[in-house]
Structures are given as C-alpha cells and as structure tokens.
Amino acid sequence: MKFSESWLRSHVPTTASRDALSAVLTAIGLEVEEITALGEGLDNVVVARIVEAVRHPEADRLQVCKVDAGQDVLLQIVCGAPNARVGLVAPLALVGAQIGELKIKPARLRGVESNGMLCSAKELGLDSDASGLLELPDGAPVGTPLVDYLGLPDASIEIKLTPNRADCFSVRGIAFDVAAATRSEVQPFAAEAVPAQAGRELAIALDAGAEAPRYLGRVIEGIDAAATTPVWMAERLRRSGVRPVSLLVDITQYVMLELGQPMHAYDLETLKGGIGVRRSRAGEALKLLDGRDATLDDSFLVVTDADRPVGLAGLMGGFDTRVTDATRSVFLEAAHFAPAAIMGRGRKLGLHTDAGHRFERGVDPQLPRTAIEYATRLVLELAGGTPAPVTEAVREADLPQPATIALRRARITRVLGITIEDAEVERILRALGMAVEAAAEGWRVTAPSRRFDIAIEEDLIEELARIHGYERIPTTLPGGAARIAMPSETCLDDLSVRRQLVARDMLETINYAFVDAQLLDQWALHDGRVALANPLSAELAVMRPMLLPGLVATLGRNAARQAGRVRLFELGRVFAQAAGGPGQAPEETVRVAAAVCGDAAALQWGEKARKVDFHDLKGDLESLAAASGARLAFRAAPHPFAHPARSADVWRDDRRIGWIGQLHPRLAAAMEIDVDVVAFELDLAPLVQRALPRAARLSRFPAVRRDLAVLVAEAVSWEALSASIRDAAGPLLREVALFDRYVGQGVEPGFKSLAMGLILQETSRTLTDHDVDAVVTSVVAAIEREHGARIRS
Structure with a gap:
C-alpha cells in the first residue's frame, strides 16, 4: 500500500515527525518498505506560463521561449522538451535554484541566452516521468511557489501489509492504527447523503447468493466528463502510485485509496437495461477495460446489463461500457463481494487489479453506502450533474457480521506476561474503532465491520500488544521447574506408528491442512466443511475433512512423473464443523492414512511382478494394528469415492474407526490418475490404544493344532465366522x-x-485328546448353528 504522508495526516493529526511516524508504522506491524521525500529543496521553483515559443536558430530540437513567471519582465528560456508550447503552464526553476545536483545559472545555449530551466516531474523529484515538462492546469496562479501550489514538501510512503490486514489498504484504515499508537484521534469523516434530484434508476438483481450480498448503484446525469482532475486529487493519486487518467476514473480510484472501497463507473448510455450480478457461464466472453478479450468459465462473478456481461465483478469493468470524455451520464457502482468469490479469479486471466487485491482479502461490507455518497459529492463538485436516488439490493443474511468477543483481564496478563491498565485497554480498543462494554471479568468487544481478522480473544490481545508496544513487554527467562511428562503405556506413540509404516516400505508425506473445494466435490465430501475466513488462495480455501484427498493428489503427481511404484502415508489432523454451527471452533481429529499404487513388491528376480491390491494394503494395516494389539474387523460398506466391490469399513471393538479399499475408477479418472489406487484412513486414537503391557510366563506345554475344512455360503464373511469360532473355542x-x-x-x-x-494350548498342563475334541465339537456346532457351515467330506 502506497500513500502520501500529507494525506494520512489529514485524517489523523499528529505532531510526530516523518521518521517517528515511520517508526510507529513499522512497530505496529505496518512495515515501512520505502519513503520517498518529495519537493524538498525547491525554494526557487515557481509556476510559469509560456507566452511565446520559436525554434532555436542553431538547433532544430530546441525552442526559445518567453516565459511569464509573475515578474515585471518575461524571462527568456531555452527549452528542449517536446511538449513546450505557447500557453503551457509548467514549473520554472529560477536562477539560483538547486535542482538535484544542478545549480541553475544564467547560460548561453548555442549562442542564445537562457535565464532559468523549465522542468519535468523527474527533474523535480516528483515522479518518474521524464517525457516532457510537468504540465500544470491552465488556472494555476503564475508566480506562485511550486511547493505552495502542490502542497510540498511531502513524502510517498509504501508499507508492506500482511494478508489479514485488508482494512489497511486505505488511508483511513491506516489512520485508525496510527491514532491508537500515537494517542491521537481520527478526524470525523463527512459523507452525508446527497439528495436525489432526478428520477432515473436502474433495477438491481442479485443472483449469486452469498458471493454478492450487497450492490449499490446511482445514476448521475448531465456531467462534464472532460473536466480536469484537480491538482490536489491528481497529486494524492500520483504520490500513491496511481497515474491520473480522467476525472471520473480518478474519482473512483481516489475513493478506493481513501476509504478502501473499490468502485466502477459505467457510461449510462451504453447500458441497455437492469443491472444484475450472477455467476458467469462457461464459454462466456467479455472484452475488458484493458482491451483484452476474456473467455470465462463458471467460476467468475459478472455484472450484467439485460443479462449481457458488462464487467468482471470485483476485478475489472468491460470495454464497451467504459466512460470517456464524451460521457454525459454515468452509473456509479459500489458493491460487496465475498473474498472466496474473487480469490484466484484474476490469476486465471493473468489479471492483477487493485480492486481484486482488496476484494479477495475482504472489504468492509458496510462501506458501499458511504463510498457511493462520497463519490457522488466529488462528481457533483468537479463535473456537475444531477444525481438520481441510490438503488440498493442486499441479502442481509449473507453479509458477514462482526462477533462480540469476551476479553478477560486475567487472559491478557497470562498471554502477554504483563498487566495493562483497564483505561489503556479501553483507549486502545476504542481508538481502533471497536465497541467496548465493561463486563465482570473484563470487557465485551465488538470489532468494526472492516476488521475481518478479529475473531477470537487472542486477536484482541494481539491488538493490545501491537499498540501498547512490543518493546514494553519485558524479556524474561521462564522460571520454575519443568514437569517431565511420561509417555503413556496404554497407547502407541506417533513415532512408533511412523516407524511401523516405514518398515512396510512406505514414505511419509506432509500435505497442506487446507484443500481446494473442487477437490472435495470430486470426492463427494460435502458435509461439515470448514471454510477459511481469509484463505491464501481459492485452491486452499477449505480445511481438509479427510487426509486422503490431499494424499492421493500427491500420489497422482508422483505417478504422473513416471514413479511406477508409489507408497505414501501421512499422520495429520482433519477438521469438521462443530455441532454448534459455524460460530464454534471446528472439531479436530488426528488420523493416519496411506495410499499405494503400482507393483506390490519392488523389482526383483525371485517373484513375478504383480499389481498391489486390497489384501496387500490390508496386510500392512493389520501389521500396524498388531503393534498395539488391536484386532480389526472389516465390513463391506459403500462410499461415493470407493470402488463398489473393493472397499470396507474398519472396526475395532464395535466401533467404526476408518475405511480401507480401492478408489472408485471414476474418481481416479477425475484426478487424472491412470493407475489403480488402494488406500486407507483411520482415526489414530482408537487404533493405537492398547492394554497396559503385563509380563506373563510362556507356557511350557506343547500346543495342539487341529485343521478343519468347512463349506459355508459365499455371503458369510471370514470375519463373522472367525468371531464365532473364538467365542465357541473358549x-x-x-x-x-x-x-x-x-x-x-x-x-x-x-x-x-x-x-x-x-x-490350542494350556498354560498349566498338556492338553489331552478329550480336551481338543471337546473344543472342536463346540466350534463345529457353533458355526453350523450360526452360519449354516458344515464339515467338508
């Protein structure tokens, strides 16, 4: 974010010097990357007008100009700028001025006397433009010192923002932080409603659900779009890194930089009907403001006119409805779009716009009304016109609402290690624009709607530490004796799980805990999703409800790069929506997952190559379970992501703990994986539980083996049959x-x-034939009774 120092000071008066202000900004987390001083050392530079210009007799590229600098006589200046012409108003460095390293003195250029220098913006250190003289408005007062006319000296300040501080993509947003840190007050901002004087309105329809919950528009007729952008506005834009274009465009840019609300202006005469916001249709085309033709898919939001796309919502307007100097009536737009609806869309088209940069991080949903009234007032003051009423369409239920958070004194002290006085806590929070109400253990705090990053108590404590000053938190070593926690013997530790899977020839992976919502759609995982409030990108916008989508995607990337045999596992957390709803912290569960493809064994000469199958991975899982003494049961169960005949739920002690099987071929094809993938995923806690290990004497007596061959219906599973055998055998x-x-x-x-x-075996004696026959008889009777099995003759 780049802005001018004087613009910031107009919102938050502070006596802090420039260096002190820079230090404050960096200290509160708004890191200053660069400060460019503007207009220093321009004491003898004035506003001047060229009243005569003739070609130099000895040089074709030079002109001999007579210049009015507000003195009794015209000054003769030799100038080589291509835009030097009669009537041009430009800065003039008088004799004695110091421009950078150049001292201005009377000189003779090719035999012609020159008493001063007409200057470009680059020569004055105001801009990088060196293509010609800095052109000032025709009405600029001749003879006025340039520093007075342009509001110099000033500085252009560029700060580095973290993604969560979207509110500081505006001068006014930064002002609240500065006011809190410098014990100042932010100046009230006047944006009174402009009374309507005309009746023309455009109907607005919102058809994008929660992705576009608010849209405001206003018609202004009879404007002079060719009016010149005033110097004060043009300079503030230029010092903020924005080159002035035309009055209407500059006004929308100015409002965005000052308040943080992106806006757009349409030429009313190019619109054919009502305005709408909807999802784009695959294959839909739109010519953008920059002249490029964009072909859209169904992931974009578009602003429409009679169902014709006229702009990419939150990114860029359309070419056919742009404002020009011939525009006489405009339709102003100010809207709120959900960050997830804008995030990543610009990158799909190779676009990076200031509007998109703000919307994908979060713009204040209550700001559009203020912005459109402010922009209207600027248009009327600078370009004239007749305003119509503001038209608004809103889906209140879909607008983000700031939560009220309980802030405890004791928690502040525990987290920061210091005590902050109650009065200071309240001052800081109120200076940041928060509503503060006293409570028994502290306060109840409601953040302003622009602060998307304030959600929990620790966020408020971070604000207190940031503004109170990290340097005021003492550096101390922790005291007291550390309590040594002994690992529990009743469960297998994570390291043992990892070692067991590595011993089964698997490699551990670590994937992101957030995934693409479209990937979850492919897996048909629709319920209980936890969406991120401020995701890094649209591809990483949802917390993972399973490990396997990310793990299988990793396997697919390896397989696509000619890794013929891939065996991966991961231990990690998965997330689900809490029973209490979106306002509650999500439920977290630690799971273990594995995914394999390719050959069952590494290349060797002693065994024929074959593809890995369900039973291979089932053996790996049973080996892992054996480490904790778990006895697993496998029961066929359908899942939308699983092969219908090659998957099963995994149970332990009448509790379902996970799934194992082959992925559905349709899912593998959707993920562009052309090999069979076998995988499992289980909750880790019930898998690694084990009885407290106890030493026991091994039997000194021999074991006896009896083999049985039984006929049983194909539908009877071995799991059910073996359970009956164990119960009957005793x-x-x-x-x-x-x-x-x-x-x-x-x-x-x-x-x-x-x-x-x-x-069969006994610990105290040798078994007799009678003992063994009794067990066999009991087993045969049980499986015949419970499963219809019979001894095969």
Missing part, C-alpha cells in the same frame, strides 16, 4: 488361521470351502 484357543479358500469342482455353486487351523 480360553484354550490361542490362534485361528485361515490358510485356504476354494471354490470350483466339488463345491456346489453359492458356497465356498474354507480351511483353517485351530491352535
């Missing part, structure tokens, strides 16, 4: 292992043959 059963599955000749259709081994 405490003698140490393990039940499935070692064969057979269908085909000798097995009737609809059935399968399962061969399993029962491992």
Whole structure:
C-alpha cells in the first residue's frame, strides 16, 4: 500500500515527525518498505506560463521561449522538451535554484541566452516521468511557489501489509492504527447523503447468493466528463502510485485509496437495461477495460446489463461500457463481494487489479453506502450533474457480521506476561474503532465491520500488544521447574506408528491442512466443511475433512512423473464443523492414512511382478494394528469415492474407526490418475490404544493344532465366522488361521470351502485328546448353528 504522508495526516493529526511516524508504522506491524521525500529543496521553483515559443536558430530540437513567471519582465528560456508550447503552464526553476545536483545559472545555449530551466516531474523529484515538462492546469496562479501550489514538501510512503490486514489498504484504515499508537484521534469523516434530484434508476438483481450480498448503484446525469482532475486529487493519486487518467476514473480510484472501497463507473448510455450480478457461464466472453478479450468459465462473478456481461465483478469493468470524455451520464457502482468469490479469479486471466487485491482479502461490507455518497459529492463538485436516488439490493443474511468477543483481564496478563491498565485497554480498543462494554471479568468487544481478522480473544490481545508496544513487554527467562511428562503405556506413540509404516516400505508425506473445494466435490465430501475466513488462495480455501484427498493428489503427481511404484502415508489432523454451527471452533481429529499404487513388491528376480491390491494394503494395516494389539474387523460398506466391490469399513471393538479399499475408477479418472489406487484412513486414537503391557510366563506345554475344512455360503464373511469360532473355542484357543479358500469342482455353486487351523494350548498342563475334541465339537456346532457351515467330506 502506497500513500502520501500529507494525506494520512489529514485524517489523523499528529505532531510526530516523518521518521517517528515511520517508526510507529513499522512497530505496529505496518512495515515501512520505502519513503520517498518529495519537493524538498525547491525554494526557487515557481509556476510559469509560456507566452511565446520559436525554434532555436542553431538547433532544430530546441525552442526559445518567453516565459511569464509573475515578474515585471518575461524571462527568456531555452527549452528542449517536446511538449513546450505557447500557453503551457509548467514549473520554472529560477536562477539560483538547486535542482538535484544542478545549480541553475544564467547560460548561453548555442549562442542564445537562457535565464532559468523549465522542468519535468523527474527533474523535480516528483515522479518518474521524464517525457516532457510537468504540465500544470491552465488556472494555476503564475508566480506562485511550486511547493505552495502542490502542497510540498511531502513524502510517498509504501508499507508492506500482511494478508489479514485488508482494512489497511486505505488511508483511513491506516489512520485508525496510527491514532491508537500515537494517542491521537481520527478526524470525523463527512459523507452525508446527497439528495436525489432526478428520477432515473436502474433495477438491481442479485443472483449469486452469498458471493454478492450487497450492490449499490446511482445514476448521475448531465456531467462534464472532460473536466480536469484537480491538482490536489491528481497529486494524492500520483504520490500513491496511481497515474491520473480522467476525472471520473480518478474519482473512483481516489475513493478506493481513501476509504478502501473499490468502485466502477459505467457510461449510462451504453447500458441497455437492469443491472444484475450472477455467476458467469462457461464459454462466456467479455472484452475488458484493458482491451483484452476474456473467455470465462463458471467460476467468475459478472455484472450484467439485460443479462449481457458488462464487467468482471470485483476485478475489472468491460470495454464497451467504459466512460470517456464524451460521457454525459454515468452509473456509479459500489458493491460487496465475498473474498472466496474473487480469490484466484484474476490469476486465471493473468489479471492483477487493485480492486481484486482488496476484494479477495475482504472489504468492509458496510462501506458501499458511504463510498457511493462520497463519490457522488466529488462528481457533483468537479463535473456537475444531477444525481438520481441510490438503488440498493442486499441479502442481509449473507453479509458477514462482526462477533462480540469476551476479553478477560486475567487472559491478557497470562498471554502477554504483563498487566495493562483497564483505561489503556479501553483507549486502545476504542481508538481502533471497536465497541467496548465493561463486563465482570473484563470487557465485551465488538470489532468494526472492516476488521475481518478479529475473531477470537487472542486477536484482541494481539491488538493490545501491537499498540501498547512490543518493546514494553519485558524479556524474561521462564522460571520454575519443568514437569517431565511420561509417555503413556496404554497407547502407541506417533513415532512408533511412523516407524511401523516405514518398515512396510512406505514414505511419509506432509500435505497442506487446507484443500481446494473442487477437490472435495470430486470426492463427494460435502458435509461439515470448514471454510477459511481469509484463505491464501481459492485452491486452499477449505480445511481438509479427510487426509486422503490431499494424499492421493500427491500420489497422482508422483505417478504422473513416471514413479511406477508409489507408497505414501501421512499422520495429520482433519477438521469438521462443530455441532454448534459455524460460530464454534471446528472439531479436530488426528488420523493416519496411506495410499499405494503400482507393483506390490519392488523389482526383483525371485517373484513375478504383480499389481498391489486390497489384501496387500490390508496386510500392512493389520501389521500396524498388531503393534498395539488391536484386532480389526472389516465390513463391506459403500462410499461415493470407493470402488463398489473393493472397499470396507474398519472396526475395532464395535466401533467404526476408518475405511480401507480401492478408489472408485471414476474418481481416479477425475484426478487424472491412470493407475489403480488402494488406500486407507483411520482415526489414530482408537487404533493405537492398547492394554497396559503385563509380563506373563510362556507356557511350557506343547500346543495342539487341529485343521478343519468347512463349506459355508459365499455371503458369510471370514470375519463373522472367525468371531464365532473364538467365542465357541473358549480360553484354550490361542490362534485361528485361515490358510485356504476354494471354490470350483466339488463345491456346489453359492458356497465356498474354507480351511483353517485351530491352535490350542494350556498354560498349566498338556492338553489331552478329550480336551481338543471337546473344543472342536463346540466350534463345529457353533458355526453350523450360526452360519449354516458344515464339515467338508
């Protein structure tokens, strides 16, 4: 953000010197990157008018000018500027002036006497333009010192803003911070409503939902668009890094820089009907103000006229409806667009505009009315005209509302380590434009609507620290003894989980905790999303509800770069909307996920290559579960992102803890992944829980094995069958292992043959045949009764 020092001081009178003001800005987080002093050392430079100009007799590119500098006689000046002409008003450095390193003296140029120098903006250090003389308005008073006429000396200050401080993309927004830090007061801003004098109005329709909840417009007829931008406005724009263009454009730019509200002006005669705001349609075309033709997709917001796009909402107006010097009636626009609706759209078209820069960070939703009244007054004062009533369309329910936050004295002290007096707390908060109400433990504070970054108590404490002064917070070493926390033996630690997965030939990844909403749409993850209030970009606008979308996207990028065998895992948090709604802190859950593709094993000579499948990854997961002693159950379950026949929910102790399976081919195709991907994702806490380890004596007595082959219906899962076997076998059963599955000749259709081994053992004696036969008999009876299984003959 770039602005002039004098402009800022007009909003917040302060006696602080320029250096002190710069130090204050940097200290409160508005880092000053550059200060350019303007108009220093121009004591003998005056406003002058060229009254005669003839070609130099000895040089074609020079002119001999007679110049009126408000003195008794005309001065003769030899000038080589291409725009030097009769009637031009320009700065004149008199003899004795010091312009940079040049001392102005009487001189003879090619034999002609010259008594001074007509100057360009660059020579005076006011601008980078060296193409010709600095042209001043025709009405500029001849003989007046230039510093008085242009309000010099001044300085152009450029500050570096963090993305959360969108309110400081305006001079007035910066003024509140300066006032709080310097114990000054921001000057009241007058933006009284301009009475309507004409009746012409344009109807406004909002068809973009929460993306465009407020739009105001006003017709002004009978203006003089060719009127000259006044010097005071042009200079403030120029010192803020904006080159003046034309009066109407300059007014909209001026309002944006002063208040922070982007605006646009349409030539009324080029509009054909009512104004609307809607989503663009794929393939729709619009010629922009800069002359380029933009082809849109359905992610843009457009301002329409009789359903014809006439502007990219929040970014740039259209070429066909632009204002020119021939414009006699205008339609002024001031609107509020949601940051998520603008974010990233300009980059799609290679655009970077001041309006887009502000809207994608957040503009005060209550500002459009003030801005349009202020702009109207400026238009009437400088270009004349007759204003119509302001027309407004608003969706109140979709406008962001500042929350009231409880601020506790004790919390301030605990976070900052210092005590700030109550009066100072209230002064700082009120100076920043906040509403403060006393409460039992502190205050109830409501931030102004322009402060999108104030959401929780810690945000308010940060404001107090910033304005009170970080240098006033003492540097102290922490005292007291540190309490050593012993890791719990009742759960597996994260490092052990990582080591186990690495031992299974996987690589750990770390992905962003926020993802693209369109990626979640591909996964059909629509419920419980947590949208960021101030995302870095549109592609990173939603907190992830699952690890797998980001993890699989990483796998896809590796596979696309000829990584034939990819095995990745990640431990991280996922986020879901709290039961209380958007106002509550989101719920966070730690999960572990893995995604694999390609060959099941690394390239080798001892085994034929084959593709990884569901059972390979299931083995990896069971190996991880074994580290905590977890016994997992797998139950077929449909998911929109999963292959309909190759996925299952994962259960532990009658609790669903996650999912494992192959991704749906349609999802893989949508993500441009041309290989089969197998993955799992589980809540970490229930997976790593384990019983407190206890030492136990190993049995000295031999184990006995009995193998059974049973016929059972194809629909009966091994999980259900093995559960019945464990219940029936009782405490003698140490393990039940499935070692064969057979269908085909000798097995009737609809059935399968399962061969399993029962491992039995007692800790106090050797088992007898009677013991073993009793267990087998009990098992056979149980599976026949519960599943219709029978011994295969």
